[in-house]
Amino acid sequence: MKITTHIGNDGILKVELPAEFANQELEIVIVFQPVIEKSALSKFVGILSDSEAGELQQVIKDEFEQVDTNEW
Template identity: 60%
Template sequence: MESIKIRTYIGDDGILQIQLPPEIANQELDVIIVFQPVIKTSSQSPTKTPEELGYSHKFVEEVRS
């Protein structure tokens, strides 16, 4: 048994297209599909400055030196 992990986008039509390696052609396969929605993490949000996070300018300068 082999596994292939992909990340793809499913459009409004709900169709998932999977292209398999050519060496799998002309074979009967059992296929299992397990899916999990991708959850966007906070790392994709704009980066906040130390001041926006509640640190004073003086504190930031002391830590940097």
């Protein structure tokens, strides 16, 4: 089960479990990990291998001129 929640000033985490877990002994594992805002490009991370990314960078350098925005 994965949840994202806000912990208030009191530091109390409240978790409601499905009724099917009632009256049972459970082992609960909690991992603390701050939520980091994702950039629009983050969904593309890992699509290319390191070698493919290097090849793509080289093609971009070879095929496109760098534009100096100060010339405009």
